[in-house]
Amino acid sequence: MELPAELRNAVNQEVTGRSAKDLAKVVEGLSARYRSSLQEPAHSRLVQTLDDAVAYAAFRLPATYGAVYGALSCVKAQLPRFHPRSLLDVGAGPGTAMWAALHPSLWQDCLAEVALLEREEAMIGLGKRLAAHSSLAAIREAQWVAADITEKWEVPSHELVVAAYVLGELPSEAREGFIHQLWDKTQGALVIIEPGTPAGFARILKAREVLLKAAGNLVAPCPHPGPCPMGSDDWCHFSQRVPRSRLHRQVKAAELGYEDEKFSFTAFSRQPGEAVQGRVIRHPQIRKGHVRLKVCTAGGLAEWVVSRKDGDLYRAARNLEWGSPVNLS
Numbered sequence: 001m002e003l004p005a006e007l008r009n010a011v012n013q014e015v016t017g018r019s020a021k022d023l024a025k026v027v028e029g030l031s032a033r034y035r036s037s038l039q040e041p042a043h044s045r046l047v048q049t050l051d052d053a054v055a056y057a058a059f060r061l062p063a064t065y066g067a068v069y070g071a072l073s074c075v076k077a078q079l080p081r082f083h084p085r086s087l088l089d090v091g092a093g094p095g096t097a098m099w100a101a102l103h104p105s106l107w108q109d110c111l112a113e114v115a116l117l118e119r120e121e122a123m124i125g126l127g128k129r130l131a132a133h134s135s136l137a138a139i140r141e142a143q144w145v146a147a148d149i150t151e152k153w154e155v156p157s158h159e160l161v162v163a164a165y166v167l168g169e170l171p172s173e174a175r176e177g178f179i180h181q182l183w184d185k186t187q188g189a190l191v192i193i194e195p196g197t198p199a200g201f202a203r204i205l206k207a208r209e210v211l212l213k214a215a216g217n218l219v220a221p222c223p224h225p226g227p228c229p230m231g232s233d234d235w236c237h238f239s240q241r242v243p244r245s246r247l248h249r250q251v252k253a254a255e256l257g258y259e260d261e262k263f264s265f266t267a268f269s270r271q272p273g274e275a276v277q278g279r280v281i282r283h284p285q286i287r288k289g290h291v292r293l294k295v296c297t298a299g300g301l302a303e304w305v306v307s308r309k310d311g312d313l314y315r316a317a318r319n320l321e322w323g324s325p326v327n328l329s
């Protein structure tokens with residue numbers, strides 16, 4: 001999943017004139033702060049300066065954009081009649097979720113109003129500069145609101161609400177109240193996305209529990225609102241492949257021209273979504289004459305084998321991907 005050209009060019013302009021060596025130093029500092037925040041609840045501000053914000057946009061935004069796009073695509077498939085006019089991006093960083101939601105294959109045709117909540121002035125300043133490069137009025141005219149989201153926020157409710165890669169940055173004691181506030185501000189659908197790690201998934205599972213109690217309709221990725229069948233040694237996550245720029249490879253001393261961003265998410269809606277039998281939770285194994293699928297279903301985790309003898313089902317199974325919904329009967 002590539003960044004839209006307008007966003008890619010805007011980010012490139014921000015890094016132009018900065019040396020790879022200086023950027024590498026900022027990226028290393030930022031990564032070290034993220035790593036140490038994983039050990040203990042994050043009470044500190046991870047991104048504070050303009051250099052931090054630019055480094056985030058150049059080295060993390062392509063991956064978080066891919067993850068948000070992946071999660072929102074699943075939500076769109078489950079809610080085909082949902083045409084949100086307004087979006088609230090909470091813990092927006094440089095506006096990642098706004099750019100993803102306004103992708104032509106998602107809700108570009110209906111989203112007209114965007115509000116973004118973010119604490120760091122440096123992120124807000126950068127987000128506004130990036131947005132100025134967009135050909136879409138919804139992005140250019142988005143409202144940026146400086147707010148600490150661990151406190152009560154005074155923004156109207158919106159049809160689509162997204163909180164991406166932010167839950168883990170909040171002190172653990174603030175998370176449940178934060179999830180309730182997100183749901184209060186949601187008229188249509190709420191999507192919460194976290195890194196696809198055991199810790200990220202644990203936060204998603206907790207959010208799922210809170211939102212089920214708040215009587216939301218669980219629309220994705222789970223095909224059922226029952227207890228999560230994932231064992232304690234595993235975690236539910238998905239993956240998006242995102243290209244790495246030359247600068248990215250240089251600064252991160254990376255050889256591959258892409259990275260696979262792993263993410264976990266949960267999505268709830270005021271209206272029920274389309275029913276599905278299951279969701280593919282690993283890369284399907286396509287073998288000679290059969291396809292083996294690991295699927296989450298209302299009855300628990302299952303291994304489905306679809307063979308050539310199954311005709312149309314087999315042809316359908318060959319097109320499934322990690323994350324696809326499945327209705328194979």
Ligand SMILES: C[S@@+](CC[C@H](N)C(=O)[O-])C[C@H]1O[C@@H](n2cnc3c(N)ncnc32)[C@H](O)[C@@H]1O
Nearest residue numbers: 064091092093096118119148149150164165169
């Ligand atoms: C990892 S970044 C994610 C940015 C964006 N959502 C994305 O997916 O790329 C987390 C963002 O949450 C913001 N944030 C963290 N704690 C916050 C708080 N208490 N109030 C407002 N924003 C906060 C940070 O400043 C940062 O921009």
